[in-house]
Amino acid sequence: MADRQELRDEELVSLCQQGERQCFEILVRRYMEKAFHIAFNFTRDAETAKDLSQDAFLRAFANIKQFDGRSTFYTWFYRIVVNLCLDHARRHNRVTWESLDRLSEEPGEQRQLADSTFVPEQEAIAGEAKRKADQTLESMPNKQRTAFLLRNHQGLSIADIAKVMKTTEGTVRVYLHRAVAALRQSLMEFV
């Protein structure tokens, strides 16, 4: 099992397709944080993000035999996560503004005490800006928001985002630029 941890995604997927569920569990370990954070960026609710991202793993596993290797596993998997998040957003049409800061209040407080350079005022401004940015993101068209979150929050390349969104790189560039412009506009109002 230990040497399997070293296997590439595609090798693990191949073993999963032969019925080795344990290999999929390695992929869960590998992608759970990213999956959760994407879902959290979309939903702003930790419980919902957990459910959605776990659901994405279940769907990926159920359809693992349909993965043909034309794209990388993570772009295929990200697409499942994003689709679930967008479906959820469509069904609920509403976002609860719960931040990760509030969920982990205690570690934040400990950090404040330990960090001598911590400036409460700057932190408050940054928090408010983030909140404003989150609201702007929520009101954005889904495609712009998806492109922005995958690039800015998840660090996916434009080429990979294009694969996840099944569109061209040029279109992703336009989405990204529009999203940044909208955010900039909202932050201009804020400062």
Place this chain on the structure above:
Amino acid sequence: MKQRAPLQSACKSFEEDLVLYYYGETDEVEQRRVQQHLSQCVSCQGFLDDLRRWLPQIAKSEPMAPAFWDDYYRETVTKLARQEERKHWWRALLAPRPMWMVPAFGTVGVAILVVGLLFGKGNLSSFIQRPAERIPQEILADENQLQFFESMDLLESLGKLEKQDDPSTDSTSSQSIRVRMQQDIV
């Protein structure tokens, strides 16, 4: 409380390139072009600085506790196992059996059929042959009660006789009826 930090505007023709430059999504030619422009344009420098300042802030999230991830992983693995069980329960039923099981199942089936016929038939015949002429105890009890009610009718008749003992009525005729009734009872 709020700190004024006005965002810079960029040259319109460079805005999109600056966003892509910030994300490292420009090729070498575009990169050189943007860098050259930046060296001459203060507004675009300010715009890029704003992106560098704000975009990482927006993406920032506090790390979750390790216990959260342990629970997350355990839950997901459990859900995966359950999903797999649900998916395969019917396959177990339809799975091909070893050849030796065919005559074994056949023998067991015939044995069940024979035992069923033997015992089932015995029960059926005993049910059919139940004597219809045998009178149940309940009906016999009802018959005794009928005799009881007949004697009750006689007592009722005696009550009527007592009413007739009234002085206003004819004493001789009533006396003769009473004698007749007492004879009936006897």
